Structure formats: structure tokens, C-alpha cells
Amino acid sequence: MSRRSRWLAAVVGLSLVIPLVPATSAVAQEDTTTAAPGQAGEVRTIPDWRMQTSRSVTGGGDAISRPGFNDVNWLKVPARSTVMAGLIANRKYPDLNHSTNMKQVNSADFAVPWWYRKGFTADPVPGGHTFLKLNGGILSRGEVWLNGTKLAGTDKVIGAYPIREFDVTNLIRKGDNAIALRADSVDPKRDLTIHFIDWAQFPPDRNQGMFRDVTLAGSGAVALRNLRVDSDLPLPSLTSATVTVKVDARNNTDRPQSAEVSGTVDGQSFRQQLSLGAKETRTATFTLKLDKPRVWWPFQMGEQPLYEASVSATVGGSPSDAAKTTFGIREIDSKLLQGGRQFFVNGQPFLVRGGGWASDLFLRTDLRKIEDQLKLTKAMGMNTIRLEGKPENDEFYDMADRMGIMLLTGWECCSKWESYDTFTAEDNRVAGESAESEARRIRNHPSMIGFLIGSDFAPPAAQEKIYLDALRRAEWNLPVISSAKALASPQLGSPGMKMEGPYWWVPPNYWYNKQKGGASGFASEIGPGPTIPELDSLRKFLPPNEIDALRDYNAKHYHLAPSDTFSKLSFWGTALDGRYGKPTSTEDLVRKAQLANYEVNRAQLEAFGRNWSDADKPSTGVIYWMLNSAWPTLYWNLIDHNLATGGSYFGAKTAMRPLHVQYSYDDNSLAVVNTGLRDVSGLSVQATVFNLDGTQKADISQPVTAKANASVRAGALPQPGGLSSTYFVRLLLKDASGKVVDRNVYWLSTKADKLNYAGSTWYHTPQTEYADLKGLNNLPQGSVTATAQTTAGSTKVTITNNGDKVAFFVRVSLRAGAGGPEVHPTTWSDNYVTLWPGESTTVTADYRLSDLGGKPPHVQVSGHNVPKVEVR
Incomplete structure (x- = not known):
């Protein structure tokens, strides 16, 4: 069964992004803006709309779109605003990110159309032409009116993505003008719209309204x-x-x-x-x-x-x-390599290690937050983002171009988009228009790597032809892939991708077996599910009682999925208890969650890195499910909704360092992965095995040359006798001078995690035995000292183990003043570090000074077995 299968710039000009503003008080005259272009080649975005439910509006579009219509009691909303986004901007609800507040929203409010209106003044160039453009559909369908005249109705204004342009030269007047848009209610099973499936609780309006700019453009003949x-x-x-x-x-x-x-x-x-x-x-x-x-x-x-x-x-x-x-000047190509989709950039094999992107739940455009998320993605070493049915606005692609992050776009699953047998002639038309519009919009971006015309299911012949014809009209020149699942299509054949799960917890060694979602071929969306953030982040969206309730693994949690499959922590919690020991408190649960998140996310991305150069069934790509969150959730993210980075993020970051030494859970081999384009010679791998009490049990060194854009094996980890049931491994990659260029620490068990592959479902492979990592509960107390040095927007923290015991999983956080909140986003060079006696490391935090709120930066250091240290 497939995942979640139970549910079915042409004219140039910068679009202005209007910040969210509360509604102003009513004024005596119409709120107008000079919006129409005054010269050829000029484009202007219509800003600051007024919005109102049709239940409170008298008259239709012919009246509403006339200058002088009284809209002073309507809500003022930004240029890109769904109905919910507009209501939130006007503070109509309590914080909908917090607790179960979103349940208070009355969904009946969105069963009727909502109107958007804007009055503006114009001074058209004599003899010139003016065009009104919808840069994407009105969700889900609607009407467009200008100065009392209907430009288009629901037969044309339909679908999330088709771009519509209207010649309004004969309707634009010198002086006062007005435009009105009607947005009808949304049904993701009926409409080719935007659906959040099981990524978060659903937006109550199902994203009804506008989410892209409406512009006016001028030209000559x-x-x-x-x-x-x-x-x-x-x-x-x-x-x-x-x-x-x-x-x-x-x-x-x-x-x-x-x-x-x-x-x-x-x-x-x-x-x-x-x-x-x-x-x-x-x-x-x-x-x-x-x-x-x-x-x-x-x-x-x-x-x-x-x-x-x-x-x-x-x-x-x-x-x-x-x-x-x-x-950008570059060449993108792809082919099947032993059944897996292999991408090439400028002729070089490109191992995709990416994540699934989640747009804001209410489709708001917060450019600073988007840029923050992309910067954190790049800092993590993640090279690709998959956009499943949530293509972003233009600025997103511009940022990816500048940062060098590849983008794989396409349509979503589990909604009308893949209910192919229900497609009408209108659906077929809208599907083709959507593909052509999106392809034209994004085709020039060098960050684009391909287009998935299906997600969980490849389109049948009729719809496949519609999409391919549309992409040809758009002169799309990149790989087109039938779906993210290993299902061949009539024209495109095999997609070279697999979608065999998991979507919920599996232990680290799962990823090294080439069965199911293990590291072979191209896994289009997989991950170990629950991602419990640190307490600072949890407290931003959950009250104390809901945080404490996380210890009940059989309870449903609102900030897990609306799907019954993913609404409980279930066997994630069972594995946490079995491997690390049952948490003794909420704090202990959160602490152990970071350990579990770190090790399994590191293993997933390391396994695909190691198997990249295998002769048999090599790995060619993996999309971690998911990169970020549409809304605060307890699962499927490496970067949480508040831009916090916990164990999941830093486990992944460790795995994707550009020159990296790593351990293999399946055969105890060591490997070096090099994502650069040059061989690095003169390296050595030092592997040291420690008992839990810190005694050294084995130490070896192995010379190695890191092959360009490849992985190489570098010997095997020693297996000495007399190991404690939980033990440590430290790997050091050194250059010819002996300088450490990469460092990696594992906590391992003499008892392996065991899996029952025969009992696998589409989202999970059950465990039958658990590794014994409970010894970590009995680590003797360690001791560290720390110093901090700050320049504008950057703080370097040097941590030293000044005791005689291992200092395990030491976390550094940056706060706005002593005792203040943690600063998010903060880009850390590393975190959750483990130090042996006498060892020292320096980590760097980069952040915005404005996020300190006028307070001095303050550093806090704590660890699994290390008391909290305040660094002033």
C-alpha cells in the first residue's frame, strides 16, 4: 500500500512582499493605492487588499468592483493572503500554533465564498496597454471583476497554479478604479488545489483564497x-x-x-x-x-x-x-543506474541527500523565515529540497539559486491530483495549465533538477500525455519523472525511485540493509518519524500538561498527524524504552529523544553516503521525510517550526560533512565520503574503542585517499573482548600533518537491534530485539569548562573536558541574556559533542543581533552527564 493512501515572470518587475498588518480602523473614504503601471514595461503588485465573507456582503462582483463601494469595515490583508492568513493577521484567533487552539476555528466560516477587494488610482499611458495578471489560481476557484465588469468566472479561474492574464486596457480608467476577486470554498478531493495530507493538522479554510500576487503590467503596442x-x-x-x-x-x-x-x-x-x-x-x-x-x-x-x-x-x-x-550555466542530466535514478550536474554524478519541503500551513510568505530555513539547510550540508505539490513563490527559487541548493518539484499525492479515474475534461485542462504555468515560471532557475508529474502514483497514459505536452509547450529542458514510486508509466517508463517506507521509527542499522528503504537506489521520501524537540522549543507550542503527556506513547497527540497511523508515538516510545530505558521524567524523555534522533538520522544519511560507490545496487539519492514543518509538529522535521535545531538536525549535519569519516552498523566497516570534486590524499582514519567507564579497549589507524565525489572503505572497527554492553567509538579523520579534519563519535551496544522485515508495512518495519544503550543512564558525572568570545552576530564557544570522565553529548545553546529565551535561528558549526578527558573543541554560533532583543548574548552548556554551565 502506498503512503497515506487512504486519502485520495513574463513581464519583468519585482513583486513587492507586503508584511502582515492588523486591520486599521474604518476611514471615511475608500482606501486606494496608485497601483496601475504608468509606463511601458512596468509591473506593480496590488497591495493591501480588503477581505470579507460573502455572508456579510451585499451585492455581487458588479457592485463590489466599482469605485466607491464601501469596504471600510472589511479586513485589511496583505497581497498574498488566504482567508485564514488574513484572519490570523487581523488577530481573530488566539495563537493557532499553540496547543489545540486551532480546534476553536469554526470550519463552517469557510463553506461560503470570500471576497477580496482593492481600490486604486491609475494614470494609464495614452495609447498604451494594461494587463491584469493572476500569478497563480484563486483557491479553489473564483471570479475576477474590474470596474463592474466580470473578467472571468469559475470556469477559468480555477486551480492552484494556472497563470491568467487579462487585457484590461479598455476597462482601466484615469483616476479611481477597483478590482474584486471571489474565492470559493475548497475541497482537496474535488479540486486541483493544495492539500497538507498528513503533514500537520489541516488549515480550517483548506487554504481558501489568494496565495500569490496579483499584478498590473503596462506595455506599448x-x-x-x-x-x-x-x-x-x-x-x-x-x-x-x-x-x-x-x-x-x-x-x-x-x-x-x-x-x-x-x-x-x-x-x-x-x-x-x-x-x-x-x-x-x-x-x-x-x-x-x-x-x-x-x-x-x-x-x-x-x-x-x-x-x-x-x-x-x-x-x-x-x-x-x-x-x-x-x-546559471550548468548541465543537468539523469539516467537509471541499476534501477536507481542517478542525477548528474555538469557531468559529475550527484548524490542527492535532500529533504521534503513544507510550506507554511496558511501559505503565508515570510521571506526572512524562508531564507533562514534555507540557510540552515545549507549549513546542515543538505544539497536538495523536494517540493511535493507545494511549489513556492519566486523568491524561494532565487534564494536556492544563490545558495546552490538543488530543487526537485512536482505534484502531491493523496488528493484530487492523483485521483486520475475521477478526472473530468475540466480537470485535464487545469492539470495541463498547471504544469505549463509552473514550468514556465521556474525553468530558468539553475537550482532546478527535475519535475515529478506524479508522487505516489504515476499518471496513466491520458494524464501523462497532458503533462508531457504541457512541459513541451513550456520548453522544459530538465528530467521529467513519472512518480516518486517505483511504478513505470506508459511513456516515461521506470522513474528509478522507490517509496517503500519507513515513515516511522526504525533503528540505525535498518538503513544499511538494502531491503525496503535501506540505502540503495533513490529513496524519494523516507525517515524515522517522530522528532521530539528540546524543551525550549516544546514550551513554545505546548502547555506543561501536553508536554508531560508525551510520556504516554498510546495517547493521541494533536501535534502529531491527523492520520490515525501517525497520531501516537507508539513503537517509537517502545524502542526508546527498550534501547535507552524508560524515561524517569519529561526532561529525561526529551534528553533521550535527542540521542535517538541524532543516531538514527545520522545513520540514514551516512548509509546512503557509504553505499554511493557500491558496485552492487548503489545508492543514488535519498529525500529525508521531512526537512521542515508547516506548523509545529512532533514528527517529520529536521528544522522545527520555530527554527530550532535539535538532535535530528545535528545527526544529519554530522553525516553530510563534505569530507567525512563514518562507521557502518551492518559490517563494522569504516568509510570516508568526499562530496568535493578532487581527490584528497594523505589522510588517515584513527578509530578508538572505549568502554563506558572511559578505558581504552582498542586503537587503530588506517591510511586512506578520499576519492573525489565518492565513498571509499577504510578498514574495519576493531572488535576487542571485554566490552561493556554500551560502549563508545571515536573516529578521527586526519590530514598529512596530523590535523583533525573530521570527528565522529558513536555510542554502540554489544547487542544488535533486530528487525522483522517480513512484518513490514508501508510505513514501518517492526523490531524484535533492541540494542542495549541503557548503560548511558549510569555514566559517572563529567565536568567541562567553557569560554565564549563574541563579535557582531557571532559567538565562539570553546568547551574543554577538565575532568577524568567522558563528557557525553554536550549541548551548547545561545540565549538572549542570562536566563533568557533561546535564540532561533542560530546556525551552529557543531553541537551535541562528546569529549574525553583533556579534549577541547570550539563551536561557532551565527545569529542576528536583532533577535537578542537588546540583551547580551549568553551561552549555556549542558550535557547528558554534565551539569549546566553558564558562560557570561
């Missing part, structure tokens, strides 16, 4: 649309590139026009004369050669230089329109 750029980079030399620039020139008039289209790329100019018949659109194509191009790479492989292509059109010597886009 000829408009430019769909600027796209392709590059051809001969491999393997990378010494030259062919760049092809295309733009559609559209005659807006009823008579022939002669236009000159010109532009530049990297200092090279080009131009072309076009003769256009009445209402005709023709494509202007330009081909350029670039010597020694600045090649764009994923961040672990190289730099991210970006180029700009700009074009303009003149008619009769006067400016008519302009457009520009950024792009």
Missing part, C-alpha cells in the same frame, strides 16, 4: 512574454557555452506592427526585427557563445555565479516593453 534562457555546456571541458535566449513578442493591437527586440547577456548585445500581424505572437531567438563561462554548481561542488539576460522591445523607436531574468 508589442508586449514581451515568457523570456527563457537555455545553455549548452560541452562536457567535460566546461570551457565554452552556447546560450540561447528566447522571448515571445506579442502584438496587442488589431493592426500589423514592426518591432525591434534587443537585449544583452554578459556584455554581448543582440537585436532582431520582427513583423507582427494583428494580435500575432512570434518568438525572437538569439544564440550567443561564451568563452570560459562561469559555471554554476551545487554548493558542495563549486560556486553559484548567475548571469542576467535582459530584453526590450521598441515600436517606431519608442519603448514598448522590457523583461529580464537571471540564469
